[in-house]
C-alpha cells in the first residue's frame with residue numbers, strides 16, 4: 161500500500177529560527193541546531209514519522225528499551241502543534257470521564273481514568289531524568305464564569321478523585337485573586353498536578369534525549385509514502401528507511417498520508433500571542449501564583465506567564481484549520497476583557513497552529529497493518545495525552561498491547577457532512593455551544 165502526503169508548505173519560515181512558525185517559542189528556544197535531512201537508504205527497528213510530542217514520546221520510550229529508532233520530520237522538530245501550543249499541562253482528556261462512560265461504557269472509562277494522570281507524570285519524569293530546561297512550573301486554574309460551570313467542575317473533581325487525583329480544590333469567588341487578578345470569574349478549580357512549560361524546549365529536549373540513546377532524527381524529510389511489506393519501507397524525496405515497525409502520527413499536519421484516518425480527523429487552528437516582557441510587579445499582580453489559566457467556555461481562552469515575564473494569551477478557533485487574517489486583532493480583545501489594564505501593552509508575537517479534532521474529542525489510535533500504527537486527534541488537550549499515547553505506542557511495538565487495545569477498541573466515527581459540509585456543520589455546533597456559554601445556559 162502506498163500513501164500520499166499532505167502539503168504543509170503554507171507555514172512561513174521565520175528569521176528567528178528558520179523553518180518554525182514565527183513564535184515567541186521559536187525565538188526563545190534554547191536548542192536551535194538544525195538536523196540533517198535523510199539521504200539514501202537506511203534501516204532501523206522503528207521508523208517514526210513526524211517529530212511532535214506523540215512520536216518523540218514513542219521514540220524515547222523505544223530508545224530507552226534498546227530499539228534502534230529513526231525519526232523523519234517534514235520540517236523541524238516541534239514544527240507542528242507541539243512547538244506552538246499554550247504550554248499548558250492539563251490532565252485528562254477533552255471529554256470528562258462521565259461523558260466517556262456514557263459513550264464507551266463504564267469499564268473503558270475506568271481504564272482510561274486509570275491512565276489519565278500519567279501524561280503529566282511522564283513529562284515531569286523526563287524533565288528530571290534528562291535535565292530538560294523547559295521552564296516547568298507546577299499548577300493550573302480552571303476559571304468559571306457561571307454557576308453551571310462551577311457545578312460541572314465540582315462533578316468532575318468528584319469523578320477525578322475516584323481515580324486517585326488528590327491535587328484538585330474548588331476556589332470560591334473571594335479566592336480567585338490568588339490565581340488571577342480579573343473580575344470576570346465567579347470561581348473555579350485548581351489542579352496542583354497541572355502546570356506549564358515552554359513546549360518547544362520540551363520537545364527539543366526530548367529529541368536530544370532520543371539522540372543521546374542512539375536514535376537518529378532527520379529534519380526536512382517529508383515522508384511521501386509507506387510501502388507495506390514484511391519490513392515496511394518509508395520513503396522521502398531523497399531517501400528511504402526500511403523498518404520492522406512504522407509509527408505514523410502526523411496529527412493535523414499529515415492526514416492525506418493516511419486516507420484511512422483522514423475523514424475521522426479535522427484540523428482546527430488556535431491562535432496565540434505574547435506581549436512584550438512586562439514589569440515583574442505587574443505580571444505578578446495579574447497571575448500571583450504563576451499557575452496557567454484556562455476558562456470553562458466551549459471556545460476557551462488560555463493564558464499564562466512566561467519565564468521572561470510576558471503574558472502568553474491564546475484562544476479562538478478555526479475549524480478546518482482556517483485562521484483570521486490578523487491574529488493579534490482576533491485575540492487581543494479577549495485579553496483586554498480579562499485584563500483591561502494591559503491596553504497599552506505591545507504585542508511582540510502572534511502565531512497559530514493546528515491541532516487534530518475527532519468527532520468524539522477522544523484520540524484515535526489503531527493499526528493500519530500489523531507493522532504500521534497510528535495515533536492522532538488529541539482534540540486540543542494534547543500536551544499530556546500525546547505523552548501518554550506515545551508511551552503506549554512504544555509499549556505495543558515492544559509486545560505489550562494491553563493498553564493500546566483499550567484505545568484501539570474505541571469507535572471513532574467520521575465527521576458527518578463529508579468533505580464539503582463537515583467544517584460548516586462542526587462550526588455550527590460550536591456556535592451553538594458558544595451561544596449557550598454567552599447566555600449562561
Ligand SMILES: Cc1cc2nc3c(=O)[nH]c(=O)nc-3n(C[C@H](O)[C@H](O)[C@H](O)COP(=O)(O)OP(=O)(O)OC[C@H]3O[C@@H](n4cnc5c(N)ncnc54)[C@H](O)[C@@H]3O)c2cc1C
Nearest residue numbers: 210212213214234240241242245246248383410513542543
Ligand atoms: C495553538 C495551539 C495551542 C494549544 N495549546 C495547548 C495547551 O496549552 N495544552 C494542551 O494540552 N494542548 C494544547 N494544544 C494541543 C497540542 O499542542 C497538540 O494536541 C499536540 O501538540 C499534538 O502533538 P502531535 O505530536 O500529535 O502533533 P504535532 O505536534 O502537530 O506534530 C506533527 C508533526 O508531524 C510532521 N509531519 C506531518 N506530515 C509529515 C510527513 N508526511 N512526513 C514527516 N513529518 C510529517 C509535522 O511537520 C509535525 O511536526 C494546542 C494546539 C495548538 C495548535
